[in-house]
Amino acid sequence: METRCARQRARRTRVELQLYRGAGDRQYRELGAFVRYCVSRLEREFGEVGQWSVTIEPSGGAFASVVSLHGDAHVLASEGVGLDGALAAWEAMCKLEQSLREARVQNASNEAPARPFRGSLVGGVGRAG
Secondary structure, three states, X not given: OOOHHHHHHHHHHHEEEEEOOOOOHHHHHHHHHHHHHHHHHHHHHHOOOXXXXXXXXXXXXEEEEEEEEEOOOOEEXXXXXXXXXXXXXXXXXXXXXXXXXXXXXXXXXXXXXOOOOOOOEEOOEEOOO
């Protein structure tokens, strides 16, 4: 049986964090913990999907982030901008989450056979037959 510590260690190795040159140890630690939290939140819903790469850099008085997800058969990436590194990463993660949701819906609609609507409206609710 895999321990909780072993799972956390494995998750850290699947999440690559790249910060700008002047970033200190504390920023690596704090942003790394935040990014791993975001990844674990997404993976609870969508399942483990592969390797994550997160880049956070200063950009014109703000911060820019690129989050990319390298799965078995696909690569997804999104960009975010924020007043600090955490906000930039959060925006990119939210955009990536939306892409994952749309892909899941698309996959589900491709797999499910179309069933014509038959029946009647009962109490305002349609029944597929």
